[in-house]
Amino acid sequence: MSFKIIKKESTLEIIVQQIKDQIKKGILKPGEKLPSERELADLLGVSRASVREAVQALAFSGYLEVIQGKGTYILEVAIKYDEIVNFFSEFSNYSLDYLMEARIMLEGEFARLATLNAKQEEIDVMGRIFNEICNSKDTNAFFVKDLELHLTVAKATHNPFMNGLMKIIGEMLYKETRKIIEGAKNIRENNIETIKDLVHAIKQRNSDKAKEVMIKHIKDVKASLE
Amino acid sequence: MSFKIIKKESTLEIIVQQIKDQIKKGILKPGEKLPSERELADLLGVSRASVREAVQALAFSGYLEVIQGKGTYILEVAIKYDEIVNFFSEFSNYSLDYLMEARIMLEGEFARLATLNAKQEEIDVMGRIFNEICNSKDTNAFFVKDLELHLTVAKATHNPFMNGLMKIIGEMLYKETRKIIEGAKNIRENNIETIKDLVHAIKQRNSDKAKEVMIKHIKDVKASLE
DNA sequence: AACAGGTAGGAGGTCATACCATTATATATC
DNA sequence: GATATATAATGGTATGACCTCCTACCTGTT
Numbered sequence: 080m081s082f083k084i085i086k087k088e089s090t091l092e093i094i095v096q097q098i099k100d101q102i103k104k105g106i107l108k109p110g111e112k113l114p115s116e117r118e119l120a121d122l123l124g125v126s127r128a129s130v131r132e133a134v135q136a137l138a139f140s141g142y143l144e145v146i147q148g149k150g151t152y153i154l155e156v157a158i159k160y161d162e163i164v165n166f167f168s169e170f171s172n173y174s175l176d177y178l179m180e181a182r183i184m185l186e187g188e189f190a191r192l193a194t195l196n197a198k199q200e201e202i203d204v205m206g207r208i209f210n211e212i213c214n215s216k217d218t219n220a221f222f223v224k225d226l227e228l229h230l231t232v233a234k235a236t237h238n239p240f241m242n243g244l245m246k247i248i249g250e251m252l253y254k255e256t257r258k259i260i261e262g263a264k265n266i267r268e269n270n271i272e273t274i275k276d277l278v279h280a281i282k283q284r285n286s287d288k289a290k291e292v293m294i295k296h297i298k299d300v301k302a303s304l305e
Numbered sequence: 306m307s308f309k310i311i312k313k314e315s316t317l318e319i320i321v322q323q324i325k326d327q328i329k330k331g332i333l334k335p336g337e338k339l340p341s342e343r344e345l346a347d348l349l350g351v352s353r354a355s356v357r358e359a360v361q362a363l364a365f366s367g368y369l370e371v372i373q374g375k376g377t378y379i380l381e382v383a384i385k386y387d388e389i390v391n392f393f394s395e396f397s398n399y400s401l402d403y404l405m406e407a408r409i410m411l412e413g414e415f416a417r418l419a420t421l422n423a424k425q426e427e428i429d430v431m432g433r434i435f436n437e438i439c440n441s442k443d444t445n446a447f448f449v450k451d452l453e454l455h456l457t458v459a460k461a462t463h464n465p466f467m468n469g470l471m472k473i474i475g476e477m478l479y480k481e482t483r484k485i486i487e488g489a490k491n492i493r494e495n496n497i498e499t500i501k502d503l504v505h506a507i508k509q510r511n512s513d514k515a516k517e518v519m520i521k522h523i524k525d526v527k528a529s530l531e
Numbered sequence: 532a533a534c535a536g537g538t539a540g541g542a543g544g545t546c547a548t549a550c551c552a553t554t555a556t557a558t559a560t561c
Numbered sequence: 562g563a564t565a566t567a568t569a570a571t572g573g574t575a576t577g578a579c580c581t582c583c584t585a586c587c588t589g590t591t
Binding site for chain 3: 341342343357360371372373374375376377
């Protein structure tokens, strides 16, 4: 026997896909008007309700702009929202190695910049978080607090782009590592010393040292997870 | 006279906002089931069609999962898609300086890694693009080709995360700089030599040199735009 | 008691129709 | 010709109907 799973695409998905394709192929150009909802429903042989749901979804994603009384227009999008979303959500399929490689590259620099730009109160916050890391009871608590420290460092770069980037990385990381945290033994004990060095280096305003220690820390965590 | 513009929020937007708020406040928890569409329509005093449009939009954004026959469930989202989108689209409000600072940091490393990992055919592509840069007629053509080179370098890192990141940066950059390209004089003449050095360094597999030149190149372009 | 099949209710999926609100266009009036 | 009004086009919302799918429960057979 060899049956295939029947995968039915919903009407909504089909309409969304068709409109997207027409835009990508250049048949529908930015600035142009989409056929009216009634007309589209007629052309596609579906109800206006279905067309509306598809149009709203595409408007939400930044492809279309709907204006009551006028019509629906194709937007010129520099950033395709759903492609960004796709990139980040599909990233789960990539190896954790890639993410770690990127972290080593990025966060080393974050640490260096943070050391140069951090305000005293931000350094104080790092010290407080370090204490909480020391007092963390289990692996999960350690991870949450460790992540908080990384976010604080990124924020201390005072560059909103890097700060935002770190938030995204942090969320992906947390999502990815949660599954394998259980297997990570002694991760707390093995990392506290390095984290202490990191906070100390920042306190001493030694940016190169901070970068170096941050990279070591990430490599250590990576090793613990393997 | 001092009248305020009456901004009517559409029913759809109000519903979306209400559901989002309930999730953020923790009244609706991940894994829980949303009231049925008919019930929600009743609770909110709107039609089921409006509820459906809102629910579909939220499903599109990764907040909800709708399963025919079962119901609609609140997802546990590590990454809130619309927040990512928000971050990247709001970035336009930040200074170009931040983006450039981030580029210097990121792309220097991209160049270094690409030098280590690039396949010969990828290096050939870079050479071809360099020729096209030399032949570019106007500032805009120069920018397009230059961006293509940066994307190619990032791709040659063979790290999908960095590749994806560069795509996003490229799109933001293109969007941001288009407005001020006109004022950039002699940008082509002032940069060709550096770009030549960059491609050459990669060809020679000199990763530190590649990083150094890439940083110089970005700084030069930044200076040209001021 | 265990299993397979049948049945009914709930929930999302789709459709048709009607009417409201806004915008653009055509027409009439001066 | 300019202005004002009526008309048409288009998106926004509401209703009600029917379909498909999932779940839970019932029922008869073994």
